[in-house]
Amino acid sequence: MRLTTKGRYAVTAMLDLALHGGKGPVSLADISARQDISLSYLEQLFAQLRRNDLVTSVRGPGGGYRLSRALERTFVAQIIDAVNETVDATGCGGTRDCQQGEACLTHHLWEDLSLEIHAFLGRISLAELVARRDVKAVSARQDRRADVVSARQL
Template sequence: MRLTTKGRYAVTAMLDLALHGSDGPVSLADISVRQEISLSYLEQLFSRLRRHQLVASVRGPGGGYRLSRGAEEIFISEVVDAVNESLDTTRCGNKGDCQKGEKCLTHHLWSDLSQQIHHFLSGISLADLVAKREIQAVAARQDKQQELESETINTERLSEQAPA
């Protein structure tokens, strides 16, 4: 099993939304900058997350996305499932046809592991992750970096507009 960027980015973006959503809707552009995920890719992911009712969009000025439920009610397994990410560790995609149309010797081992991974992720909510000190420290660093980048851009714009 390999969790692809689709699953990783969806979880990362949802965690960013949980961390920053208390002040109102969060724009995908802000998530894109903080998490270094392309805006077009986030749009695709959030389309799926919205269809699975994990997020809600808010239109208009100051719009963006918000969690559709409390962070304590959204589990990582739901996010991964919403973007069609497979947590399957079997070679056959859990079809049972790994070896000449039959189950291979270790099929049950890998199938059980897949179930354990899903069960593990079903026990972790976004709120659980938000509460972790390490995650809060990373979020604070990202916020500070975004702030510094915004200040640099604004300073450059003012310099360009100043008469020579």
């Protein structure tokens, strides 16, 4: 399966936003610090997420980003699609150019797997991820680490 860092980072950043958005807009700098994702990379991702109406930006002091939809209506596959990513299990990038310009013997099997993976991710909402105990534990650890780093900078 081929899912690049672009898709994984987009999902990670959106989950961070879902976890921390209850207190108001979340800055990309905060997401960057907690998730160790480059701020400039997040800016590019969030431009695509905004164009696809998954987030809205809030300007001014205390500004940042908010989710555009309820957690229950935001699905992992939508996030991946918004940043122009694909989940591709074929060896040819889905082009059917596996063997000298033609599909290989198992191309359709891997293509079907790609569709199944996309459908699976299309059933997982941010609400489900936010509710997971393991996600909450990792988020709490990241928040503690970010607090320590922030205290050192003062």
